[in-house]
Amino acid sequence: MKRAYADIPEGQIFYRFEGNGEPVLLLHAGVTSSDEYKKVIPFLSKTYRAIAPDFLGNGDSDPAPFAYDIIDHARTMVHLLDSLGIKKAAVVGQHVGGKIGLEMAVTWPERVSKLVLSSPNYPEAEEEKSFKDPPNFMGRVELQKDGSHLMEWWRRSALWRHPLDITNDRTLEYVKAGPRGEEIHWAGGAYDPRPKLPLVKCPTLVFSATHDPFCSMAETVHKLTPGSKLIILENGPIDIDRLWPKEFAEVVLNFLNDPGSEK
Amino acid sequence: MKRAYADIPEGQVHYRIEGTGEVILLLHAGVTSSDEYSRVIPFLSKKYCAIAMDYLGNGDSDPAPYPYKLIDHARTVISFMDNMSIKKAVLVGQHFGGKVALEIAVTSPERVSKLVLSSIGYPEAEQVDIGVDAQHFTEQVEIKADGSHVMEWWRRSAMWGHPLNIVEERFLEYVKAGAHGEEIHWAGVGDPRPKLPLVKCPTLVLSASRDPMSAAAPTIHRLIPGSKLNIIQNGPIDLNRVWPKEFAEAVLEFLNSTPG
Numbered sequence: 001m002k003r004a005y006a007d008i009p010e011g012q013i014f015y016r017f018e019g020n021g022e023p024v025l026l027l028h029a030g031v032t033s034s035d036e037y038k039k040v041i042p043f044l045s046k047t048y049r050a051i052a053p054d055f056l057g058n059g060d061s062d063p064a065p066f067a068y069d070i071i072d073h074a075r076t077m078v079h080l081l082d083s084l085g086i087k088k089a090a091v092v093g094q095h096v097g098g099k100i101g102l103e104m105a106v107t108w109p110e111r112v113s114k115l116v117l118s119s120p121n122y123p124e125a126e127e128e129k130s131f132k133d134p135p136n137f138m139g140r141v142e143l144q145k146d147g148s149h150l151m152e153w154w155r156r157s158a159l160w161r162h163p164l165d166i167t168n169d170r171t172l173e174y175v176k177a178g179p180r181g182e183e184i185h186w187a188g189g190a191y192d193p194r195p196k197l198p199l200v201k202c203p204t205l206v207f208s209a210t211h212d213p214f215c216s217m218a219e220t221v222h223k224l225t226p227g228s229k230l231i232i233l234e235n236g237p238i239d240i241d242r243l244w245p246k247e248f249a250e251v252v253l254n255f256l257n258d259p260g261s262e263k
Numbered sequence: 264m265k266r267a268y269a270d271i272p273e274g275q276v277h278y279r280i281e282g283t284g285e286v287i288l289l290l291h292a293g294v295t296s297s298d299e300y301s302r303v304i305p306f307l308s309k310k311y312c313a314i315a316m317d318y319l320g321n322g323d324s325d326p327a328p329y330p331y332k333l334i335d336h337a338r339t340v341i342s343f344m345d346n347m348s349i350k351k352a353v354l355v356g357q358h359f360g361g362k363v364a365l366e367i368a369v370t371s372p373e374r375v376s377k378l379v380l381s382s383i384g385y386p387e388a389e390q391v392d393i394g395v396d397a398q399h400f401t402e403q404v405e406i407k408a409d410g411s412h413v414m415e416w417w418r419r420s421a422m423w424g425h426p427l428n429i430v431e432e433r434f435l436e437y438v439k440a441g442a443h444g445e446e447i448h449w450a451g452v453g454d455p456r457p458k459l460p461l462v463k464c465p466t467l468v469l470s471a472s473r474d475p476m477s478a479a480a481p482t483i484h485r486l487i488p489g490s491k492l493n494i495i496q497n498g499p500i501d502l503n504r505v506w507p508k509e510f511a512e513a514v515l516e517f518l519n520s521t522p523g
């Protein structure tokens with residue numbers, strides 16, 4: 001797997017890539033980075049050209065010039081495809097990354113061949129309320145002279161009880177994103193995918209894992225997306241691409257190889 | 264300023280680049296990264312092609328395949344120059360980076376046109392003059408479930424009294440380098456003095472009076488035939504980060520006043 005930078009009008013986008021063939025664009029969740037796909041990519045790259053970018057303001061990409069919403073991030077991903085000379089790609093997105101993939105599929109349908117929404121979510125009454133008073137892992141974190149902001153980032157990374165190396169990888173992503181990091185979560189929270197789902201024209205897989213907090217929403221997302229497939233992995237964890245990379249890759253490969261003929 | 268990767272036999276090397284013309288290759292200190300030159304590069308790139316690379320195991324480059332010694336890091340710099348088709352460059356190195364630059368100037372003199380050694384030390388100076396127990400910031404930091412290693416990296420980043428934004432930049436470099444980060448400090452333990460008389464290219468010995476290594480600068484200068492010495496009064500440690508304009512001016516003044 002190689003790392004590289006692509007120049008787009010908005011700045012430099014960092015990405016990881018491996019393999020040849022049909023391009024598969026892997027979109028990460030909020031305040032993470034392409035690092036979350038590093039164990040998935042080797043499975044996909046045997047038969048596909050896997051590309052995992054960092055959104056502006058996350059990972060090793062340039063900062064976003066202002067607080068981006070979902071369509072701004074989707075536009076940068078289309079610019080990335082332009083920069084790489086890719087006309088059309090399969091797009092796989094997890095959490096916020098799924099919303100950005102959805103926006104690409106609806107606004108630039110000619111650029112998206114297939115869509116995988118991994119644990120997509122929508123604002124519920126409860127969540128809309130809490131968004132105004134961000135839940136205890138989405139508030140802005142200011143740099144503090146005593147370094148106490150680091151323990152807050154460590155706490156957010158450790159919330160999901162992952163193995164230590166994954167908690168450490170997540171912390172690095174918080175530090176890279178810095179005080180503006182949570183902007184991408186706010187963009188995701190302000191975006192309701194439900195009105196857009198009926199507009200999706202390409203083959204779509206809705207995919208979740210039973211231990212992901214958004215698992216219960218997958219069925220609604222599936223119903224609203226015409227002709228979509230639904231797969232729920234029993235006992236699968238949150239951050240499934242990091243923790244169960246083989247299972248994640250198998251689900252994606254099965255769908256890409258045979259997206260079905262409902263449309 | 265752009266960022267990019269170069270493929271060398273040992274892995275991928277991350278670098279920052281700006282400007283055209285003669286190449287100035289900027290080599291960073293231990294457990295830091297090319298980021299330490301981010302504010303220097305815009306001054307140099309008006310007249311030069313300024314390039315700052317991350318060593319393997321530091322910053323955004325690939326990890327080193329095994330605990331690298333000074334000579335291994337020097338070899339990756341040569342591999343990087345090969346990949347970038349740079350035959351000869353001005354080498355600028357600070358602290359550990361100065362030792363790498365010196366190593367290259369002595370073992371591959373045909374690749375180095377001019378040399379700037381910023382605050383390099385030697386064993387006695389590093390033990391006596393540094394004012395703090397060296398063990399205190401160069402021993403290995405293990406990753407712990409309670410996250411306490413993060414506070415240790417923060418302590419090491421904050422110990423020089425820099426502004427908060429610079430402490431945060433330093434801290435990010437510790438996290439990126441991870442548990443193997445300090446290997447590069449260990450690689451820097453060695454005496455550069457026997458090599459200094461072998462330097463053949465024009466050389467500037469640069470330091471800042473508040474850098475603990477400034478006490479070593481006159482000795483370094485004396486041992487390099489024909490070298491120039493510039494100790495910036497009241498200048499801080501991490502001069503390139505904290506006083507980028509003064510750092511760049513010292514480098515440019517040396518390059519302008521020294522025949523190629």
